[in-house]
Amino acid sequence: MQIQEEVLQVLLIGIANGAIIALIALGYTLVYGIIELINFAHGEVFMIGTMAALTIVTWVPSLFGVKQAFTLPGPIVALIVLGSLVAAMVTCALLNVVVERVAYRRLRAAPKLAPLISAIGVSFVLVNVGLLWKGPSQLNFPDLLPQVDIFRDWLGINTLVLFTFKDLLAIVIAVPLMLGLHLFVQHTRLGKAMRATAQDRDAASMMGIDINLTIALTFLLGGALAGAAGAINGLYNNSAWAFQGFRGGLYAFTAAVMGGIGNLRGAYIGGMAIGIVAAISDRVIDARWTQVVVFGLLILVLIFKPTGILGEETTERA
Amino acid sequence: MSAAATTSKARQNPAFGLRRNGQTPDGVVRNAVLVTFIIFLALYPIIDRGLGLQKMGAVPGILIFTILALGLNIVVGFAGLLDLGYAAFFAIGGYTAAFLTSPTSPLAPYFQTNFYVAMILSFFVAALFGVILGAPTLRLRGDYLAIVTLAFGEIVPRVILNLEQWTKGARGMKAIGVPTLPTVQNGQVGLYEIYNQNQTEWYYLIFTVGAISVFAIYRLAHSRIGRAWMAMREDELAAGAMGINLVQTKLLAFAIGASFSGFAGSIWASMLQFIDPFQFDFSISVIVLAMVILGGIGNTWGVIFGGAVLGFYDRILTSDATSWLRGIGAAVDLPVISSVLKEIDLTNFKFGIFGAALVILMLTRPEGLFPNRARALEMKGEAGPEAGDAITTEERTAAGARA
Numbered sequence: 001m002q003i004q005e006e007v008l009q010v011l012l013i014g015i016a017n018g019a020i021i022a023l024i025a026l027g028y029t030l031v032y033g034i035i036e037l038i039n040f041a042h043g044e045v046f047m048i049g050t051m052a053a054l055t056i057v058t059w060v061p062s063l064f065g066v067k068q069a070f071t072l073p074g075p076i077v078a079l080i081v082l083g084s085l086v087a088a089m090v091t092c093a094l095l096n097v098v099v100e101r102v103a104y105r106r107l108r109a110a111p112k113l114a115p116l117i118s119a120i121g122v123s124f125v126l127v128n129v130g131l132l133w134k135g136p137s138q139l140n141f142p143d144l145l146p147q148v149d150i151f152r153d154w155l156g157i158n159t160l161v162l163f164t165f166k167d168l169l170a171i172v173i174a175v176p177l178m179l180g181l182h183l184f185v186q187h188t189r190l191g192k193a194m195r196a197t198a199q200d201r202d203a204a205s206m207m208g209i210d211i212n213l214t215i216a217l218t219f220l221l222g223g224a225l226a227g228a229a230g231a232i233n234g235l236y237n238n239s240a241w242a243f244q245g246f247r248g249g250l251y252a253f254t255a256a257v258m259g260g261i262g263n264l265r266g267a268y269i270g271g272m273a274i275g276i277v278a279a280i281s282d283r284v285i286d287a288r289w290t291q292v293v294v295f296g297l298l299i300l301v302l303i304f305k306p307t308g309i310l311g312e313e314t315t316e317r318a
Numbered sequence: 319m320s321a322a323a324t325t326s327k328a329r330q331n332p333a334f335g336l337r338r339n340g341q342t343p344d345g346v347v348r349n350a351v352l353v354t355f356i357i358f359l360a361l362y363p364i365i366d367r368g369l370g371l372q373k374m375g376a377v378p379g380i381l382i383f384t385i386l387a388l389g390l391n392i393v394v395g396f397a398g399l400l401d402l403g404y405a406a407f408f409a410i411g412g413y414t415a416a417f418l419t420s421p422t423s424p425l426a427p428y429f430q431t432n433f434y435v436a437m438i439l440s441f442f443v444a445a446l447f448g449v450i451l452g453a454p455t456l457r458l459r460g461d462y463l464a465i466v467t468l469a470f471g472e473i474v475p476r477v478i479l480n481l482e483q484w485t486k487g488a489r490g491m492k493a494i495g496v497p498t499l500p501t502v503q504n505g506q507v508g509l510y511e512i513y514n515q516n517q518t519e520w521y522y523l524i525f526t527v528g529a530i531s532v533f534a535i536y537r538l539a540h541s542r543i544g545r546a547w548m549a550m551r552e553d554e555l556a557a558g559a560m561g562i563n564l565v566q567t568k569l570l571a572f573a574i575g576a577s578f579s580g581f582a583g584s585i586w587a588s589m590l591q592f593i594d595p596f597q598f599d600f601s602i603s604v605i606v607l608a609m610v611i612l613g614g615i616g617n618t619w620g621v622i623f624g625g626a627v628l629g630f631y632d633r634i635l636t637s638d639a640t641s642w643l644r645g646i647g648a649a650v651d652l653p654v655i656s657s658v659l660k661e662i663d664l665t666n667f668k669f670g671i672f673g674a675a676l677v678i679l680m681l682t683r684p685e686g687l688f689p690n691r692a693r694a695l696e697m698k699g700e701a702g703p704e705a706g707d708a709i710t711t712e713e714r715t716a717a718g719a720r721a
Contacts, residue, residue, distance in 0.1 A: 111684075115680070117607075120676060121676030124673025128667060128670030132667075295476075299473075302462050302466050303457075303466070306462055
């Protein structure tokens with residue numbers, strides 16, 4: 001493989017993984033932007049998303065009396081994939097709203113330590129839910145997507161770079177979701193309410209904005225995106241694990257901080273950047289060191305540029 | 319008002335004056351409970367044998383974790399620096415001991431030492447790493463500091479796992495040096511090496527180390543540096559203006575906090591005779607932090623209590639309660655309930671119960687069970703005027719919306 005092909009290959013892997021990371025990172029950044037809480041349970045919400053998608057993917061084929069989903073006709077498989085995505089998004093959106101209502105709402109005026117510890121508590125509860133639901137071992141997520149090598153099979157380009165239908169799908173699902181979120185936040189009344197609440201909660205409430213509803217909506221959107229990320233993660237990496245949320249969550253949090261926490265565009269850019277950095281580290285150094293590289297990067301960013309690439313100065317209440 | 323007038327006013331106020339001398343009924347009860355607790359701890363191995371509890375296997379571990387909680391309390395409770403990666407120092411202490419004493423260590427051909435020297439060195443090595451983590455993070459506060467420490471806590475075990483040529487990676491290091499203690503074995507008094515099965519000896523070794531730690535921490539908290547930590551926790555800007563050297567104070571908090579974790583780690587490694595990177599994951603940091611928060615952040619005795627309660631939950635209750643429930647299930651003989659009780663395994667719910675307890679604690683009593691008074695006010699959000707304002711504004715708006 002030539003050097004430019006190698007670079008392209010690493011970039012493609014990085015972008016596909018980065019799309020998943022960016023979707024999770026958006027949930028962190030939305031919540032941090034509006035109530036200045038690091039939602040520790042968010043990675044676990046993502047894990048529940050994968051589990052929900054896995055449930056659909058294994059349950060629906062059993063209705064048709066088949067063991068393996070891919071033996072069904074193409075359109076039905078496509079519907080199952082879509083259904084798993086929707087199921088994961090709905091489950092996680094509702095879950096996130098419930099978590100906010102139960103564990104965070106009453107602590108909004110408390111010092112930061114209280115909601116942070118509460119969030120860690122929720123994340124332990126959700127890991128336990130995942131464990132009881134699907135067990136402690138790493139599960140195989142059925143491979144439902146067609147094995148197409150896009151460059152060679154569709155475009156007829158003779159290259160060693162592998163860009164499969166899976167990579168394409170990760171990007172094709174993630175990008176419209178991000179665009180949709182962007183349009184929602186920038187161009188709708190509710191989006192405006194969200195931005196106003198993030199800027200000054202008291203002033204927003206004096207303008208007649210229902211703060212509780214707006215914050216619940218923020219968690220709903222963040223949860224839906226984490227659910228989508230969970231479903232894509234299952235379809236893309238073909239694995240599901242009750243403990244996947246911790247690492248996924250930390251990668252995404254790194255992305256959110258790197259892009260500038262509280263900033264939506266920052267989360268897309270940060271997600272892609274972390275995906276690419278991880279892909280480079282996997283290829284150039286060793287996959288065993290990728291976690292050290294990413295967390296080392298997190299520490300460096302926080303120390304030298306805590307506002308991130310696109311972040312604005314935030315007032316930090318200790 | 320002159321200083322003399324203030325003092326006399328304090329003397330006239332009976333509650334204030336008496337509480338300082340520990341003479342109020344309140345203080346007497348507290349001291350009595352404390353003394354009972356200390357006697358209970360000192361005699362625990364005898365009580366255990368007398369009542370046939372058979373918990374000596376778990377109790378030394380609980381004590382080690384309580385020492386960890388005491389060390390973390392210096393960082394989180396006294397200095398107000400949230401540390402989510404405390405297990406990293408525990409790992410560093412344990413691996414320092416393993417490197418210095420185990421025959422499987424890469425240092426073995428050149429340098430070997432006994433347990434006690436390794437324990438003291440692990441104290442300093444962990445302190446050094448505390449400074450290494452502390453120095454670059456001096457400017458960070460609140461959740462950013464928490465995240466940096468969390469990342470550090472993830473990196474350390476991962477690096478240990480990956481540096482296989484030195485640390486043996488996932489296989490772990492074995493045959494770590496054990497302490498020699500004057501004890502009775504085979505009816506003869508003498509200096510013997512103690513191993514995992516000598517639970518009583520381990521218990522008293524850890525108890526002694528713990529008692530020295532409590533004394534040291536108590537003296538630290540009431541010293542100049544302790545007051546500086548608390549001043550910094552309350553208001554960094556004001557503390558700096560009063561002439562406190564913030565850099566030095568913060569670094570000392572990190573170094574001293576880490577060092578307690580360091581020797582706890584060396585005792586842990588030596589007691590288990592085995593150490594691997596998986597013993598030090600994020601849940602350890604969270605359990606230790608939960609011990610600090612449950613007992614009452616900043617309060618040494620509260621933290622000891624929190625350590626005892628959570629240690630008991632973590633190492634004893636979840637397994638024992640399962641057999642109790644099964645016993646009940648077998649005894650009551652009701653159609654559905656018995657079969658559920660017989661099947662249930664509480665260890666499967668360990669994470670969930672612990673997490674739910676954290677959430678409930680934060681919602682109902684965020685200052686912990688026995689809070690330090692100043693910290694309690696802070697955690698209830700009564701210290702700052704802003705917090706109160708936010709609530710009233712929200713309530714007013716809600717009322718307005720309804721009208």
